Every structure is written in C-alpha cells, then in structure tokens.
Amino acid sequence: xxxxxxxxxxxxxxxxxxxxxxxxxxxxxxxxxxxxxxxxxxxxxxxxxxxxxxxxxxxxxxxxxxxxxxxxxxxxxxxxxxxxxxxxxxxxxxxxxxxxxxxxxxxxxxxxxxxxxxxxxxxxxxxxxxxxxxxxxxxxxxxxxxxxxxxxxxxxxxxxxxxxxxxxxxxxxxxxxxxxxxxxxxxxxxxxxxxxxxxxxxxxxxxxxxxxxxxxxxxxxxxxxxxxxxxxxxxxxxxxxxxxxxxxxxxx
Amino acid sequence: xxxxxxxxxxxxxxxxxxxxxxxxxxxxxxxxxxxxxxxxxxxxxxxxxxxxxxxxxxxxxxxxxxxxxxxxxxxxxxxxxxxxxxxxxxxxxxxxxxxxxxxxxxxxxxxxxxxxxxxxxxxxxxxxxxxxxxxxxxxxxxxxxxxxxxxxxxxxxxxxxxxxxxxxxxxxxxxxxxxxxxxxxxxxxxxxxxxxxxxxxxxxxxxxxxxxxxxxxxxxxxxxxxxxxxxxxxx
Ligand SMILES: Nc1nc2c(ncn2[C@@H]2O[C@H](COP(=O)(O)OP(=O)(O)OP(=O)(O)O)[C@@H](O)[C@H]2O)c(=O)[nH]1
Ligand SMILES: Nc1ncnc2c1ncn2[C@@H]1O[C@H](COP(=O)(O)OP(=O)(O)OP(=O)(O)O)[C@@H](O)[C@H]1O
Ligand SMILES: [Mg+2]
Ligand SMILES: [Mg+2]
Ligand SMILES: [Zn+2]
Numbered sequence: 255x256x257x258x259x260x261x262x263x264x265x266x267x268x269x270x271x272x273x274x275x276x277x278x279x280x281x282x283x284x285x286x287x288x289x290x291x292x293x294x295x296x297x298x299x300x301x302x303x304x305x306x307x308x309x310x311x312x313x314x315x316x317x318x319x320x321x322x323x324x325x326x327x328x329x330x331x332x333x334x335x336x337x338x339x340x341x342x343x344x345x346x347x348x349x350x351x352x353x354x355x356x357x358x359x360x361x362x363x364x365x366x367x368x369x370x371x372x373x374x375x376x377x378x379x380x381x382x383x384x385x386x387x388x389x390x391x392x393x394x395x396x397x398x399x400x401x402x403x404x405x406x407x408x409x410x411x412x413x414x415x416x417x418x419x420x421x422x423x424x425x426x427x428x429x430x431x432x433x434x435x436x437x438x439x440x441x442x443x444x445x446x447x448x449x450x451x452x453x454x455x456x457x458x459x460x461x462x463x464x465x466x467x468x469x470x471x472x473x474x475x476x477x478x479x480x481x482x483x484x485x486x487x488x489x490x491x492x493x494x495x496x497x498x499x500x501x502x503x504x505x506x
Numbered sequence: 507x508x509x510x511x512x513x514x515x516x517x518x519x520x521x522x523x524x525x526x527x528x529x530x531x532x533x534x535x536x537x538x539x540x541x542x543x544x545x546x547x548x549x550x551x552x553x554x555x556x557x558x559x560x561x562x563x564x565x566x567x568x569x570x571x572x573x574x575x576x577x578x579x580x581x582x583x584x585x586x587x588x589x590x591x592x593x594x595x596x597x598x599x600x601x602x603x604x605x606x607x608x609x610x611x612x613x614x615x616x617x618x619x620x621x622x623x624x625x626x627x628x629x630x631x632x633x634x635x636x637x638x639x640x641x642x643x644x645x646x647x648x649x650x651x652x653x654x655x656x657x658x659x660x661x662x663x664x665x666x667x668x669x670x671x672x673x674x675x676x677x678x679x680x681x682x683x684x685x686x687x688x689x690x691x692x693x694x695x696x697x698x699x700x701x702x703x704x705x706x707x708x709x710x711x712x713x714x715x716x717x718x719x720x721x722x723x724x725x726x727x728x729x730x731x732x733x734x735x736x737x738x739x740x741x
C-alpha cells in the first residue's frame with residue numbers, strides 16, 4: 255500500500271480535556287517535530303502512531319492511514335508494517351549476538367538483499383564513536399551504540415515510509431549524520447526532540463503540554479531564514495564537542 | 507459458557523492481561539476466575555481490589571504439575587462457574603513443568619510471554635507455546651520495536667499458525683485488539699471437552715495419556731477442588 259497520509263484524531267490530555275485540534279493530517283514528504291517539556295506526552299504520541307491506536311491507549315487518540323482505519327495486517331506482519339519507530343530506549347534487552355539479531359529481523363521484515371547485516375553494522379559505525387562488531391551481544395552495547403544501531407536497523411531493515419524517531423539527539427550519536435541518513439524523499443518523518451535545530455529543520459512543529467498537543471505550528475519564513483545561522487552555530491558547537499571528546503586542548 | 511485458558515512462565519504478566527480483559531467486560535458480562543498455582547498465589551486479593559464481586563477460586567497443586575492439576579479440577583471448576591451463572595470462565599495456570607499444556611479442544615488457549623524471559627524462551631516452552639491458539643506478548647513498553655519483531659519471529663518458529671498480540675499490560679494498551687478474539691468464541695460443551703496435547707509419560711492416568719477431564723476418569727491423584735489446600739503431595 256502506498257502511504258499518502260496519516261490522520262491523528264484528538265484524545266484527552268492528563269486532565270481529561272480534549273486536545274486543541276479537530277484532526278491533524280500529515281502527508282507524505284512532511285517532516286514533523288514534536289516538542290514540549292519532559293513528561294508532556296511526546297513519546298506517548300509517537301507510540302500511539304506506531305500502535306495505530308484506535309482509542310485504546312491512555313490518551314484515547316485514533317490514528318488513520320490514508321483516511322481509513324489501517325488493516326490489522328500492519329500490526330500482525332512486520333513485513334507489511336509501514337512504520338518504523340526508534341524508541342527512547344538506550345539499551346537492548348535481547349540476549350542475542352548482533353548478527354543473529356539482525357538476520358532474524360531482516361527475515362521478519364522480509365528483506366532478502368545480500369549484505370543486509372553487514373550494511374546495518376557499517377551504518378551503525380558511521381554514527382557511533384567506538385565501533386561495534388557482528389559478534390558483540392546486543393545487551394553489551396552502550397547507550398549511544400544502541401541508538402546508532404536502532405537508526406541503522408530502521409533504515410536498512412525497516413525501510414518504511416513512516417519513520418518515528420524518539421530523541422535522535424540522545425546519547426551522543428552524530429545527530430546531523432543520522433538526520434541526513436533518515437531524510438529521504440517522500441517519507442513521513444516525526445522527530446521527538448529537545449533540540450531547536452532538529453525542530454527548525456522540520457516543516458511542522460507540534461507543541462505538547464500536559465499530555466496533549468496544544469499547538470500545531472508551520473515553520474515560518476522568518477524561522478527558515480534564521481535556520482542557517484543557528485545551524486552554523488550548532489556545527490561549531492559539535493566540532494568543539496568532538497575535539498574535547500578526542501582529548502584535544504582548545505586554543506580559541 | 508465460554509472458556510479461556512491462560513498459561514505462561516511466572517511473572518510473565520498473565521494476571522495483568524486478564525485484569526485488562528475483565529475490565530472491558532465487568533460487570534456487564536459475568537466472568538469467573540480460577541487460578542491454579544504451586545504454593546502461593548496473590549490473585550484473589552489483587553482481583554478483588556478491582557472487581558469486588560468477581561467469583562474467584564484459587565487452587566494449589568502442591569507437588570503435582572499445575573497443568574496436571576488443572577486437568578483434574580477443570581470439570582469441577584466449570585460446574586462451579588456455571589452455578590455462579592458465569593458467561594466466561596478464565597483459568598490461569600502457573601504452567602511450570604513445560605512438558606505439558608493446559609489447553610483444551612474447546613475455548614481459547616492463551617500463552618502469555620515477555621521478552622524479558624529471554625529471546626529464546628518460546629523455543630524452550632514446548633507445547634505451552636506450540637498448542638496455544640494465541641500468544642500475548644507483554645511488557646512491550648520496555649523494549650524496542652526491532653526487538654518486538656524479532657521476538658515475534660521466535661514465537662513463529664514454534665508455531666506458524668499462532669495469532670500474536672502485543673500489549674502493555676500496565677496501561678492496558680493493545681487490549682482492544684485482543685478482545686476481538688472473544689467475538690468468535692463459542693460456548694463449550696462439557697461432555698466433549700478434552701486435552702489438546704498428549705501429556706508426557708509418567709505415573710498417573712494423566713501421565714499415561716488419558717485425555718478425559720474430571721475425577722471419575724482418573725486415579726492416582728487425590729483431592730477435590732472443594733476444600734483442597736494441596737491436591738497432591740509427594741513423599
Ligand atoms: N512494564 C510492564 N510491566 C508489566 C507488564 N505486564 C505485567 N507487568 C508487571 O509484571 C509483574 C508480574 O505480572 P503478573 O500479571 O503478576 O504476572 P503473572 O504471569 O500473573 O505471574 P504469576 O501468576 O505469579 O506467575 C507485575 O509487577 C506487573 O506489574 C507490562 O506490559 N509492562
Ligand atoms: N494524554 C495523556 N493522558 C494521561 N497520561 C498521559 C497522557 N500523555 C502522556 N501521559 C503519561 O505521562 C507520562 C509521560 O509521558 P511521555 O513519556 O510520553 O513524556 P515525554 O514527553 O516523552 O517525556 P520525556 O521528554 O521525558 O521523554 C507517561 O506515564 C504517560 O503515560
Ligand atoms: Mg519521551
Ligand atoms: Mg498471576
Ligand atoms: Zn506437567
């Protein structure tokens with residue numbers, strides 16, 4: 255099925271009040287950021303979308319795909335699931351070696367391409383400082399390595415038209431590289447983020463408070479202009495961060 | 507009356523899942539609940555806190571395999587639940603021996619599993635997984651989407667036809683999809699109820715493969731549901 259749009263129908267916030275919108279349409283090609291204080295319900299929103307909930311989560315939201323209730327096969331068969339979710343978790347609990355885990359995941363998503371496992375590990379290592387190798391156990395990965403692997407797995411094995419990323423900037427992975435890897439034409443991408451740069455790079459910004467969406471904001475022209483300057487400063491900061499991490503002494 | 511048989515390793519989340527199901531039905535639909543455990547069970551207090559008038563029975567299997575115990579008490583339990591006027595009987599078994607399974611040829615057999623028990627745990631549980639109609643995977647809130655999908659694949663290795671549902675049983679997320687299983691269920695016929703699987707070799711009439719349920723069809727095991735603290739004690 256070709257994914258044209260997701261529609262979110264409002265649920266209730268933590269006080270039991272209806273969220274401040276009637277229906278929220280996200281069409282293919284849109285990038286959306288979800289911002290708000292810790293505990294405001296950002297993860298719950300992306301989890302609702304991933305679950306394709308029909309009112310049976312704590313929020314009571316409903317999620318439609320292409321204007322309809324999605325078929326149950328989306329949930330029953332990972333190879334038909336149009337959504338990948340990179341959760342906020344910073345460690346795996348799967349007690350398997352990396353290569354075996356990836357091989358089974360590729361089988362579940364019916365990705366038969368030669369070299370899938372190798373390519374996932376290669377991409378993981380582009381995003382992480384210390385390299386991982388195929389015989390390491392999933393449970394031994396660090397927080398940053400875990401998140402790098404989740405992103406690489408989502409790109410190579412998930413290959414879905416809808417990508418949900420819960421705090422891409424977390425745990426010190428290379429944010430810019432990760433965003434570039436994920437952003438391909440025609441996808442719907444939602445970033446839960448505390449990072450203003452990630453937020454400004456998106457077309458739409460959802461502001462959350464107290465468990466509900468309180469504002470749907472389209473990035474303004476003024477914001478788009480400011481974007482360039484802010485990104486430059488962010489790059490400067492990340493260069494400094496990398497140098498400090500490598501143990502260099504800075505002389506401004 | 508309809509029947510659901512829940513099995514799964516300790517602390518998999520069986521009671522949590524059952525609570526979510528009862529919450530969707532109670533008190534409009536009359537539900538009765540039976541727990542078969544080894545030495546200790548806390549379900550009575552736990553369920554009564556949420557569902558004050560729910561008919562509840564707890565039975566201890568002692569040194570007998572809890573699944574064997576369930577075979578023995580099942581007929582009593584069904585009669586008890588029918589006397590209570592129940593429309594649905596939910597049986598939770600501690601299912602510890604991993605060589606047999608409590609599922610019957612009627613009603614719904616449900617295995618409850620979580621990945622926290624290990625990625626390969628479905629492969630180690632034999633008929634408890636392979637003979638179940640559906641698998642409910644709990645604690646998905648604690649794992650990534652990729653891990654969920656790999657765990658699903660592990661369950662599929664044991665049973666191609668099993669229907670898999672993923673839930674966060676703490677918040678009840680995913681229960682609605684699970685409830686669709688109840689729609690297609692038919693009433694049980696007590697006279698033709700039989701065990702689905704062949705129990706392993708052993709010493710009692712269940713152990714030698716007799717599939718009939720109820721006391722009148724077996725010997726070697728001793729007490730009745732009523733007033734039984736322990737159904738059987740070894741030397
Ligand atoms: N995070 C999380 N915890 C869960 C979930 N389901 C159950 N739990 C917790 O796991 C523990 C065991 O759950 P129970 O429902 O008592 O498990 P059980 O299978 O009935 O256990 P026994 O009857 O003792 O064998 C409890 O502390 C539950 O709160 C879930 O989906 N997510
Ligand atoms: N609409 C709602 N109604 C009731 N509870 C809610 C609602 N939305 C979220 N919650 C609850 O609030 C808590 C925090 O939500 P969540 O984890 O989604 O926050 P977050 O914005 O992702 O926080 P963080 O930035 O720390 O990751 C959770 O326990 C969640 O179940
Ligand atoms: Mg969060
Ligand atoms: Mg229990
Ligand atoms: Zn047994």
